Amino acid sequence: MSGTDWRNLAISAALLGLAALLPVYGSPYWLTMGTTMAMFVVLATSWALFSGPTHYISLATAAFFGIGTFVTGLGFQSLPFWVLPPLAAIIGAGLAALVGLVTLRLSGVYFVIFTLGLAEMVRQVVTWVQNQTGHRGMYVLTSITEREIYWMLVGLGALVFLAGWLIGRSRLGFALRIIGNDETVAKHAGIDTALAKVALFMVPGAVAAATGAILAPRYIYIEPATAFAPLLSFQVVIMALLGGTGRLWGPIAGVIPFSLLWEAITRQAPNQTLLLLGIAFLVIVYLLPGGFVGLWDRLRRRFGGHS
Amino acid sequence: MFILITGLLLGGTYALIALGLNLQYGVARIMNLANGEMLVAGGFAAFWLYTAGQVNPVAALIVIAPVAFVANWLIYRFMLQPLVKRAKSRGALEVDSILATFGMSFAFVGIMTWAFGGGYFNYAFLAQPLEMFGSSYAQNRVVAFVLAVVIGGALWLWLTYSRVGLNLRAVAVNPASASLVGVDVRRASALAFALGGAVTATGGALVSMFFTLDASVGVLFTMKALIIIIMGGVGDIRGTIVAAVILGIAETAVARLIDPGLTLAAAYLLFLLVLLFRPAGLFGKARG
Amino acid sequence: MSRTVLQVRNVTKRFGGLVAVNDVSFDVTEHSVMGLIGPNGSGKSTMINMISGSFAPTSGSIRLEGHELAGKPAHKVARLGVGRTFQLVRLLPELSVLDNVIAGAAFGHRRRWGAEAKAHALTLIERLGLSAVMGMPVSALTYIDTKRVELARALAGEPEVLLLDEWLAGLNPTELGTGIALIRSLRDEGRTIILVEHVMDAIRSLCDRCVVMSSGAKIAEGSPAEVLSDPEVIRAYLGDDDA
Numbered sequence: 001m002s003g004t005d006w007r008n009l010a011i012s013a014a015l016l017g018l019a020a021l022l023p024v025y026g027s028p029y030w031l032t033m034g035t036t037m038a039m040f041v042v043l044a045t046s047w048a049l050f051s052g053p054t055h056y057i058s059l060a061t062a063a064f065f066g067i068g069t070f071v072t073g074l075g076f077q078s079l080p081f082w083v084l085p086p087l088a089a090i091i092g093a094g095l096a097a098l099v100g101l102v103t104l105r106l107s108g109v110y111f112v113i114f115t116l117g118l119a120e121m122v123r124q125v126v127t128w129v130q131n132q133t134g135h136r137g138m139y140v141l142t143s144i145t146e147r148e149i150y151w152m153l154v155g156l157g158a159l160v161f162l163a164g165w166l167i168g169r170s171r172l173g174f175a176l177r178i179i180g181n182d183e184t185v186a187k188h189a190g191i192d193t194a195l196a197k198v199a200l201f202m203v204p205g206a207v208a209a210a211t212g213a214i215l216a217p218r219y220i221y222i223e224p225a226t227a228f229a230p231l232l233s234f235q236v237v238i239m240a241l242l243g244g245t246g247r248l249w250g251p252i253a254g255v256i257p258f259s260l261l262w263e264a265i266t267r268q269a270p271n272q273t274l275l276l277l278g279i280a281f282l283v284i285v286y287l288l289p290g291g292f293v294g295l296w297d298r299l300r301r302r303f304g305g306h307s
Numbered sequence: 308m309f310i311l312i313t314g315l316l317l318g319g320t321y322a323l324i325a326l327g328l329n330l331q332y333g334v335a336r337i338m339n340l341a342n343g344e345m346l347v348a349g350g351f352a353a354f355w356l357y358t359a360g361q362v363n364p365v366a367a368l369i370v371i372a373p374v375a376f377v378a379n380w381l382i383y384r385f386m387l388q389p390l391v392k393r394a395k396s397r398g399a400l401e402v403d404s405i406l407a408t409f410g411m412s413f414a415f416v417g418i419m420t421w422a423f424g425g426g427y428f429n430y431a432f433l434a435q436p437l438e439m440f441g442s443s444y445a446q447n448r449v450v451a452f453v454l455a456v457v458i459g460g461a462l463w464l465w466l467t468y469s470r471v472g473l474n475l476r477a478v479a480v481n482p483a484s485a486s487l488v489g490v491d492v493r494r495a496s497a498l499a500f501a502l503g504g505a506v507t508a509t510g511g512a513l514v515s516m517f518f519t520l521d522a523s524v525g526v527l528f529t530m531k532a533l534i535i536i537i538m539g540g541v542g543d544i545r546g547t548i549v550a551a552v553i554l555g556i557a558e559t560a561v562a563r564l565i566d567p568g569l570t571l572a573a574a575y576l577l578f579l580l581v582l583l584f585r586p587a588g589l590f591g592k593a594r595g
Numbered sequence: 596m597s598r599t600v601l602q603v604r605n606v607t608k609r610f611g612g613l614v615a616v617n618d619v620s621f622d623v624t625e626h627s628v629m630g631l632i633g634p635n636g637s638g639k640s641t642m643i644n645m646i647s648g649s650f651a652p653t654s655g656s657i658r659l660e661g662h663e664l665a666g667k668p669a670h671k672v673a674r675l676g677v678g679r680t681f682q683l684v685r686l687l688p689e690l691s692v693l694d695n696v697i698a699g700a701a702f703g704h705r706r707r708w709g710a711e712a713k714a715h716a717l718t719l720i721e722r723l724g725l726s727a728v729m730g731m732p733v734s735a736l737t738y739i740d741t742k743r744v745e746l747a748r749a750l751a752g753e754p755e756v757l758l759l760d761e762w763l764a765g766l767n768p769t770e771l772g773t774g775i776a777l778i779r780s781l782r783d784e785g786r787t788i789i790l791v792e793h794v795m796d797a798i799r800s801l802c803d804r805c806v807v808m809s810s811g812a813k814i815a816e817g818s819p820a821e822v823l824s825d826p827e828v829i830r831a832y833l834g835d836d837d838a
C-alpha cells in the first residue's frame with residue numbers, strides 16, 4: 001500500500017468512527033435521519049460498484065431489499081437475528097446471479113427493463129403466495145433498537161467500502177471497467193464478460209438483501225406492497241448518479257443532499273416527490289453528467305490540478 | 308374461447324401501444340421509458356373531453372393524435388436531440404436516453420397528479436355488452452380493438468408503401484447507409500418519435516374506454532410495451548402484433564384461471580422465456 | 596520445415612443468404628507473416644472475425660496448435676493465443692494509454708497482473724514509440740498513435756498468432772514507412788502474424804506468403820510475387836467480373 005492509501009484509510013476510519021458515534025451525540029430525529037442515510041449510502045455505494053463501471057442501470061434494488069425484509073420476517077422467530085442478514089445476502093446474491101445470467105448477455109436496455117419489473121413481479125408472486133396460504137402481512141416484533149440497526153448499517157457500509165476498495169484494485173474491477181468502455185475489446189482481450197458481470201452484480205444483490213434484513217425490525221409490520229416499493233430502486237439510482245460513480249465516495253456525496261431534500265419535500269409537499277425525482281433525473285442528465293464527482297474533477301482540472 | 312377472444316381484444320390495443328414505442332426505439336433509437344405516461348395523458352385527454360365536453364372518445368382522437376404528435380416532436384427536438392448529438396457511442400446514448408426519459412416519466416406523473424389528483428379515472432362509454440360466439444363482451448373493448456386494427460393497419464400500409472415510410476425503415480435498418488442515399492436521418496428520427504408518441508396517445512385514448520387509469524399507471528404500460536417489443540423483435544411489425552396478442556391472451560388466461568393479481572408476473576414469465584430462448588425476438592434470426 | 600501454428604480447414608460463413616466466406620482453407624506457419632488480401636467485401640474481415648471468435652463459422656474447422664477454435668467464444672480464443680486489432684480502431688476511451696495496454700496483458704494468453712503487468716506494458720509502450728504520449732488522454736492521440744496503442748494491447752497478451760486487420764490503412768506516406776518498419780520488426784522477433792492489407796508495398800515487403808480471397812473464396816495462395824502476378828488475382832482486383 002502506498003502513502004496515499006494509508007492516508008485514505010486513516011480518513012475513512014476517522015469518518016467511520018464519527019458516523020458510528022451519531023447515536024451518542026445526535027437527537028432521536030437525527031438518529032432516524034442517519035439510519036435512512038446509512039441505508040442509502042450502503043445501497044447506493046454497492047449499486048455503483050456494479051452499475052458505475054458497466055453502465056448497466058439496475059433497478060432491482062427494491063426486489064433484493066424486499067426479499068431481505070421477508071427473510072427477517074419469516075426467520076426472526078426461529079433463528080438468531082445475526083444469522084439473518086448473511087442469510088439474506090446469500091439469497092440476494094443467488095437471485096442476482098440468476099437475473100444476471102438471463103439478462104447480462106444482452107444489451108443494457110434489456111437489463112433495465114427486466115430489473116424495472118423485477119420488484120413488481122416478485123411482489124405479485126409473494127402476494128399471491130400469501131393469499132394462497134391465508135397470510136397477509138407479518139409483524140416483526142424484536143427487541144432490536146434503532147441504534148442497533150444504525151450500527152449494523154454502519155458496519156455493513158464499512159464492509160461495502162472495503163469490498164469496493166478491494167474490487168477496484170482487483171482484476172475483476174479492472175475487467176468491469178474495460179467492459180464498460182468496450183465490451184468487444186474486453187472479449188478479445190480474454191475477459192469472460194458474462195461471468196465478470198454476473199459475479200459483480202451479485203455484490204449489490206447481496207448487499208441490498210442484507211440491508212432489507214437489517215431494516216425489517218424498523219418497519220414492525222411488513223407487507224409486500226411496502227417491502228417491494230419500486231420507488232426505492234429509483235432513489236438509489238438518483239443518489240448514486242447525483243454523487244457520481246467515478247469514485248468510491250461519490251454516492252455518499254449524492255445521498256446526503258438528496259436525502260435531506262427528499263425529507264424536506266415529503267414533509268412540505270408530499271405530492272411533489274415524484275416531480276422531484278423526475279427533475280433530479282433530468283438535472284443529472286443535462287446539467288451534471290458524472291455527478292458531483294464529475295464536477296469536482298472538472299473544477300480541479302480547471303484550477304490547476306491541486307486538490 | 309372467451310379467454311382467447313378477450314385476450315385478442317386486449318392484444319389488439321397492446322399492439323398499437325407497442326407499435327408506437329417500437330417506432331421510437333427502432334427508428335429514433337430512443338428507448339422511451341416515458342411512453343406509458345404519454346399513454347395515460349392520451350387517456351386523460353379522452354376522459355376529460357368526454358366528461359367535460361361530451362365528446363365521443365372516437366371523435367376525440369382527431370384532436371388527441373395531432374396534439375400528441377406535436378408534443379412528442381417538441382420533446383424529441385429539444386430534449387432528446389441534444390443527447391443524440393453529444394453521445395459518443397450508441398451505449399452512451401442508451402444510458403442517457405434511459406435516464407432522461409425516466410426523468411420525464413416521473414415529471415409527467417408528478418404533473419398529472421398535481422393537475423388531476425391521484426384518483427382513478429374512468430367513464431362509461433359503450434359499456435353495454437355485445438353478444439358474440441355465445442359469450443358477451445363489452446362493446447367498448449370491441450370498438451377499441453377495431454380502431455386499433457384500423458389505425459395499426461393504416462400505419463403499416465403507410466410504412467410499407469409510402470416514400471416517407473420507406474425512409475423511416477431505411478433509418479431503422481442502418482442510419483449511416485440511409486444518410487448515404489440521401490435520407491435526412493435527423494428529420495426521420497424526429498418524425499418517427501413524434502409519430503410513435505401520437506400512436507401511443509391514441510392507444511391511451513382507446514384503453515381509457517375500458518380501463519381505469521390513474522396518474523401513476525403509465526409505467527405498467529411501458530413495461531408491457533417493452534416486453535412486447537423485445538418478444539416481437541425491434542423494428543418487426545409482424546412480430547410486435549403476434550407478441551401483443553400472445554401477451555393479451557396470456558394475461559387474460561392467468562387473470563381468469565389463476566389470479567388477476569398475477570398479470571405482470573405472467574408477462575414476465577413470457578419475457579423470461581423469450582430472453583432465454585429467442586433473445587432476438589420471436590421471428591428474429593439467432594445471432595451467429 | 597517450420598511448424599504449422601494455425602490451421603484453417605474448409606471454413607464457410609453465411610449471413611442469411613450471403614456467403615461471406617466460402618470453403619476456405621490455409622495454414623499459417625510459426626514465425627511467419629501470412630498476408631490475407633483481396634478486394635473490398637471479399638470476406639477478409641469475416642475470416643479474421645471467425646479466427647478470433649467474434650462469431651462461429653457456419654461450417655469448417657480452425658485449429659490453433661491442436662485446439663479447435665471454431666465455435667469458441669472470443670475470450671477463450673484470446674486465452675488460447677489469438678490477439679487482434681480491429682479494422683476500425685477500438686480503444687478504451689476512459690482509460691489511460693498505460694491501462695489500455697495493461698488491459699491486453701491482464702487477461703490474455705500469457706497473463707500478468709500488478710507490477711509485472713505494468714512493467715510489461717511499459718516495455719511495449721517504449722518499444723512501439725508511445726512513451727512521449729503516455730500521459731495524454733486516449734481521445735487526444737493522433738491516428739497512428741491510436742493504432743499503436745491498439746497494437747500494443749494486442750501484443751501485451753503475447754499471442755501465438757496476431758491478427759492485424761488493415762492495421763496500415765489510413766496512414767499517410769511517412770507514417771506508412773514507420774508502420775511497415777514496425778511490423779517488420781515484429782516479424783524479425785519471430786511473431787506469427789496474419790496481415791489483412793490493401794497496401795501493395797506492405798504486402799510485398801512484409802509477407803512470407805499470401806492468401807487471396809475474392810467473393811468469399813480463396814483464389815490463390817503463394818509468395819507475394821507469385822500471387823500478385825497471377826492473372827486470376829489481377830482480374831479479381833480489376834473487377835472485370837462486375838463483382
Ligand SMILES: Nc1ncnc2c1ncn2[C@@H]1O[C@H](COP(=O)(O)OP(=O)(O)OP(=O)(O)O)[C@@H](O)[C@H]1O
Nearest residue numbers: 610613615633634635636637638639640641642682
Ligand atoms: N455481420 C454481418 N452481417 C451480414 N453481412 C456481413 C456481416 N459482416 C460482413 N458481412 C458481409 O460479408 C461480406 C464480406 O465482408 P468483409 O467485411 O469480410 O469484407 P472485407 O474483405 O473485410 O472487406 P474490406 O476490404 O472492405 O474490409 C460483405 O458483403 C459484407 O457486407
Ligand SMILES: [Mg+2]
Nearest residue numbers: 639640641682
Ligand atoms: Mg475488412
